[in-house]
Amino acid sequence: MNDLKFSSRLELDLLLQPISPTRPAGESLRYDGTYDRIQEARREDDQRLSQGIYKTRSKRADWEADEAICLEALEKRTKDLQIAGWLLEAWLHLRGFRGVESGLRLLTGLCENFWDDLHPNLERDDPEARMAPIEWINRKLSFSLKQIPLTLSYEQGGRSYSYADWESACHFENLARKDPGALQEALAxxxxxxxxxxxxxxxxxASFHGGVVKDLICAVDACNGLQKLLDEKSGRDAPSLYQFYEVLGAIKELMSQSLHARQDTPTTIEAEEEFEAAAAEGPADIEIWSSGPIRSRADAYRRLAEAAEYLSKTEPHSPTSYLVKRAVEWGHMNLFDVLKQIVRNEGEMDEIDRLLRLSGKNITDIG
Structure with a gap:
């Protein structure tokens, strides 16, 4: 077990200890200022909105401060589902999918150990207040899951990509298949x-993706466990984590397929655990990818990508690495996307379209 996983287990053990023998769930902190402090730490200005002529420094969420307030409250003063939900949100931003798993395990432990005394109180005739934090997680954090990075930047000053980026890319490619001419300029x-x-x-x-897949598998399992417990405790009144669970599952499927393609072996829990353990030993001790003849198209592009990365470090002055990276990028594109990058003149693009008779075909399937 690595240090981060061990640390998470210790945190959960502390947070699941009773506050006192007489009041195991402690007191409600809804009106003592704790909620307000957490809300202020979470508050973030929408970076997409224009500030007009009176520009001020935009407020960014302070997830570390949020985490600290939630940890102190849950360990020493209260057992509260809403505060635990906010802690899950902070861990999502600070630790990614591993934080999601820890947050879900915490919620499960609180419901399992403190259900009768847990805050918000469970009213016999009106369970809505108790269920609201779970419904908030399902509604609000399902979107946040899609913002967790799934790639690392491979160029200085570049950006990482998330599942939200993948959905957007697929959306525009599907539109291009229906009307490639109308969307050509937009897609550029x-x-x-x-x-x-x-x-x-x-x-x-690859070790990064191995870790992401393993964390996703654990998070999906934790989400499923929490839903089952809520169903047992609340029956027909149980809140649903369906949307949250579906998003986790979709991301896991995408990343498992990507890891499968890179490894050229079926992706199972055991294989992923062996992969992560091997990668953790470091590149000097183990060669993750086999040498010898190229085994597949994916293997060929992987080797090109590795060569480009090596050249960018050993010959940063040479344009070769950038050209190889561009070739790798084109390898994942259809002919339409490649031509958009090569040909900038709209008239020339129309002439190529006429010569190749692309307009009468499904252009995104050519290449």
């Missing part, structure tokens, strides 16, 4: 396209 400004997202996956260290 989309970042990422499906091709650039797949390139970022290929250029991200």
């Amino acid at each position: 400004n989309i970042d990422p396209t499906v091709g650039t997202f797949q390139t970022a996956i290929a250029l991200t260290d």
